[in-house]
């Protein structure tokens with residue numbers, strides 16, 4: 001298990017130990033790459049091809065994947081687009097290391113970085129993309145402005161966010177049952193997540209000055225092989241759900257597990273089941289002038 005620690009570079013004398021600052025919450029909950037793969041990365045991989053088709057990315061184009069995580073989108077694009085060059089950026093060093101391990105060619109590169117302050121120069125890419133990320137970025141308007149800045153005029157900026165309120169069933173069930181047991185969990189319910197409702201990403205894209213803005217819903221099936229396949233990823237401390245489970249007492253955690261098992265299997269024998277996961281995606285063009 002890798003925990004991200006940011007060191008504050010201190011202009012202090014040699015006798016004084018460097019101060020450490022905690023990573024921001026949106027980085028801390030995305031620090032465990034293996035856990036993330038089971039929790040969400042596997043579903044991102046299913047969403048990535050449909051997202052790439054909606055974004056209209058073509059072979060040979062230069063693509064930026066902001067908040068690449070463990071590389072679900074960047075590595076899908078590497079395989080789909082044999083002549084493209086792809087850069088994945090994420091603030092989590094553990095995720096970046098995991099993603100880099102998955103690269104199959106020199107055409108994909110991964111860098112630790114912040115979507116709110118990209119290091120690339122203006123017009124460096126044909127497409128800037130962000131899969132399931134924008135809602136986790138504190139200053140999301142700044143991140144979209146940065147994606148627009150590094151994309152050439154006429155290029156495309158796009159993103160997807162899960163429909164946490166209703167259409168992302170696996171997380172909605174989790175939080176509904178968590179809140180039924182613990183009313184104090186209500187403010188953590190991912191149904192409150194910003195930019196996760198119809199029209200919100202599209203409005204942000206229009207506000208950012210992008211042209212020909214389109215929004216669509218993409219839906220994937222999440223097929224779980226058993227109840228444990230659903231529940232165990234929440235025990236890894238990853239994402240808002242995992243962070244909440246890690247904060248629970250053993251008794252509360254067991255009570256939540258029991259409620260979810262009942263909800264998903266209805267008291268029957270353990271068996272595979274499928275839930276729907278919907279994401280909202282927006283795309284827009286960088287104006288030519």
Ligand SMILES: C[S@@+](CC[C@H](N)C(=O)[O-])C[C@H]1O[C@@H](n2cnc3c(N)ncnc32)[C@H](O)[C@@H]1O
Pocket residue numbers: 026027030040041044066067068069070071072073089090091092095113114115116130131132133136137138
């Ligand atoms: C739900 S994960 C999605 C990861 C990946 N795109 C995927 O679909 O699997 C959210 C990601 O946003 C990243 N993130 C958080 N704050 C960020 C920021 N300021 N800039 C870029 N990425 C950020 C996290 O480190 C994490 O990898």
